[in-house]
Amino acid sequence: MLEPRPGDHIAAVRSLLLPARAGNSAEAIGYADRHDPLPDERGTAVTAGRGLLRTLAAATAVAGFVADWNRTHLFNPAWPPHARFHDAMTIALGTALGGTALYLLRDRADDRDVALGAALPALFWASMGAAFTFPGTAGMEVEFPQYVPQVRGVWINERFPAVAMTLAAAGAYALERRGRQAVQPRSAM
Structure with a gap:
């Protein structure tokens, strides 16, 4: 008989509430197990690194409005319309990258989503x-x-x-990886 693993109860509840992805609930449980990170003993997969990454993502999403929505940038009468276009595009890009990163850094995100959630603000x-x-x-x-x-x-x-901010994103991601490795059970490593 197989021993239950941390997270099995979540997959079992999902299989009851959601339609089976592969045709039956046993295969749906397997799908959920492969895509959900294992929770720690408190039932959460969020670390200090994840909190820092979320802060960086939120700052990226709003920084353009804070820094550029004024007379020195977007409303600068000396700037031609095309320069304002590029500034508006930068504001929108920062908001999109930061907002997408916030989604990717959600609770219970898998390793790939967390890596991408760290990379998007860093790229900006x-x-x-x-x-x-x-x-x-x-x-x-x-x-x-x-x-x-x-x-x-x-x-x-x-x-x-x-x-x-680029270095902070790299450091927070390293902290996140170290924190997630610390909460993973030995059998998952």
């Missing part, structure tokens, strides 16, 4: 840093130096959040 922030390598680009200090702090002659511009 890394692309902000990469934008500085294109010809003719500069930080906000060129137009609005009064809004950009300087420390020992170095402008603390968009480069800093780009690097910090």
Whole structure:
């Protein structure tokens, strides 16, 4: 006789409530077991790393509105319409990537969804840093130096959040992986 594994009760309840995916409830239970992470002893698969990743995803989703929905960017009278278009596109992209990451980082998400949920905000922030390598680009200090702090002659511009958020996403993902490995039963490793 097989010993029940953590998470079997969840798959069994799903098989009763949801139509069988493969034709019978036994196969539906097998499907759920393969796609749901194993819960820890508290019945949850959320770790500190996941909480940090969710915070980064939420920040990515709203950062464009906070930073750009003003007269220095989207409503800047000196900007031509096409420049505003690109800023609006960046705001929408950040919102879409952050929102999608929040969905992927939901409770009980599998490892693939968590990895993608970590990667999407990181890609947004890394692309902000990469934008500085294109010809003719500069930080906000060129137009609005009064809004950009300087420390020992170095402008603390968009480069800093780009690097910090990219590294934070990588660090939070590493913490998430370590935390999930700690709560997995030995037989699942």
